[in-house]
Amino acid sequence: MSFEYIKIGKEEKEFISKIEDISGQNLYACYQCGKCTAGCSFSNQMDLTVNQVIHRLQLGQKEKVLSAKSPWVCASCLTCTVRCPRDIDVAAIMESVREYILRYEPERIERMKVTGEKAKNLPNIALVGSFRKNTEL
Amino acid sequence: MKYSYFPGCNLKTNAKEYEHTAVEVSKILDAELVEMPVFNCCGTVHSMASDNTMRRIAPVRILSRSEEHQKELEDTNNTVVTLCSMCSSTLKVVNEEVKEDEEMLQKINWQLERDNLKYSGHSEVKHYLEILRDEVGFEEIVKKVKKQLKGMKVASYYGCMLLHPDKAKIDDSETPTVMETLTLALGAEVVDWPYFKTCCGSYHVVDKEDIVNNQILKITEGAKKRGANAIITACPLCAYNLDSQQVFLQKKGIIKETIPIFYFTQLMAIALGIKLENFEDHHVDPKPLLKSLGLI
Ligand code: SF4
Numbered sequence A: 001m002s003f004e005y006i007k008i009g010k011e012e013k014e015f016i017s018k019i020e021d022i023s024g025q026n027l028y029a030c031y032q033c034g035k036c037t038a039g040c041s042f043s044n045q046m047d048l049t050v051n052q053v054i055h056r057l058q059l060g061q062k063e064k065v066l067s068a069k070s071p072w073v074c075a076s077c078l079t080c081t082v083r084c085p086r087d088i089d090v091a092a093i094m095e096s097v098r099e100y101i102l103r104y105e106p107e108r109i110e111r112m113k114v115t116g117e118k119a120k121n122l123p124n125i126a127l128v129g130s131f132r133k134n135t136e137l
Numbered sequence B: 001m002k003y004s005y006f007p008g009c010n011l012k013t014n015a016k017e018y019e020h021t022a023v024e025v026s027k028i029l030d031a032e033l034v035e036m037p038v039f040n041c042c043g044t045v046h047s048m049a050s051d052n053t054m055r056r057i058a059p060v061r062i063l064s065r066s067e068e069h070q071k072e073l074e075d076t077n078n079t080v081v082t083l084c085s086m087c088s089s090t091l092k093v094v095n096e097e098v099k100e101d102e103e104m105l106q107k108i109n110w111q112l113e114r115d116n117l118k119y120s121g122h123s124e125v126k127h128y129l130e131i132l133r134d135e136v137g138f139e140e141i142v143k144k145v146k147k148q149l150k151g152m153k154v155a156s157y158y159g160c161m162l163l164h165p166d167k168a169k170i171d172d173s174e175t176p177t178v179m180e181t182l183t184l185a186l187g188a189e190v191v192d193w194p195y196f197k198t199c200c201g202s203y204h205v206v207d208k209e210d211i212v213n214n215q216i217l218k219i220t221e222g223a224k225k226r227g228a229n230a231i232i233t234a235c236p237l238c239a240y241n242l243d244s245q246q247v248f249l250q251k252k253g254i255i256k257e258t259i260p261i262f263y264f265t266q267l268m269a270i271a272l273g274i275k276l277e278n279f280e281d282h283h284v285d286p287k288p289l290l291k292s293l294g295l296i
């Protein structure tokens, strides 16, 4: 069994309120029922499940959240949002983590590298959607 | 009746048949889609960041342009109609947002001023499926059917954006029926299946194809297992992912059989007696199925 000290100091609180500002959601409304994770089609590909992301956010654990793959695996399908029993816009919280990162590091996908046959055939909405989610441009 | 129709980008590129069949069908049903003379991309995905006004400008610009268009049309109402479900969801969400938040609407209208545009906040956004259900009515469609789609076993794939979020849903988000009822109206068989709104992976096809392939495998195998011989959709991105990635999975030897993907309007066109000739948007060839059922 391992233990971890949890510190909620100034830095943690600032992170929490930034995420709440961007998402417009109250992180503490979440009571960790796990319904969001249960309904997410991509849970099996996430390193932190959706409710775990929210839990880490509640604790202000910035490093853990910012290094997680999960927000980038999320496809913004919004199933979690329509199902949350606490009426939290869960997908907006996932988006706020992406946004937080993109505001410092604006290109998560190198647009110029999407080339070749495949890029030619891709639907516009795939490209626009991907660039909107993976860049701050 | 005429509607101000916003095509979005994809209906002009790799979903041309979706647009063509929808427009033809709309004439027969006297619920005609008339294209807006000027339009721009809606941005595909709505921003969920509460503080990002910039990404809400494009959808409002479309709404304001549609209002101009509505003034020119005779026999219309305050509706802008879409076919792409991503456009539908994005426009609906932003429309509701600016209706609720006057300050945001004002800010966006300032941005539109230089184009002499202004959105009043009085338009409604509807997906064409809603028009078919609520304004044309399925009884009317049944009356216009010339060729029953006997032998077609159709799995309706809603994907996410027709049903999510609440501001944008066109039907009950957990048990929708609009596409199934339409299927019955056309004389085809409805396949009951659990993957009707399992996300296809969406824009991840650009850089995380594995994620998409996983989903496509689940969805298409799920449809075949329940006896479907066709999947219908309303979204050019769902259609592309379902269609192109099946071919990919088949080449890799992961699946043997493929299942053709149609836009709901293509099936309507066949049933209403419009001759379908162009299948170039398809990756899985739908002709063998349609020929075997005597539908083309
Ligand atoms: S469904 Fe809502 S309340 Fe339940 S864990 Fe997820 S975010 Fe929290």
Ligand code: SF4
Pocket (backbone or CB within 6 Å): A036, A039, A040, A041, A042, A050, A073, A074, A075, A076, A077, A078, A079, A080, A081, A090, A091, A094
């Ligand atoms: S919006 Fe993202 S986190 Fe929520 S269910 Fe869909 S993929 Fe999962």
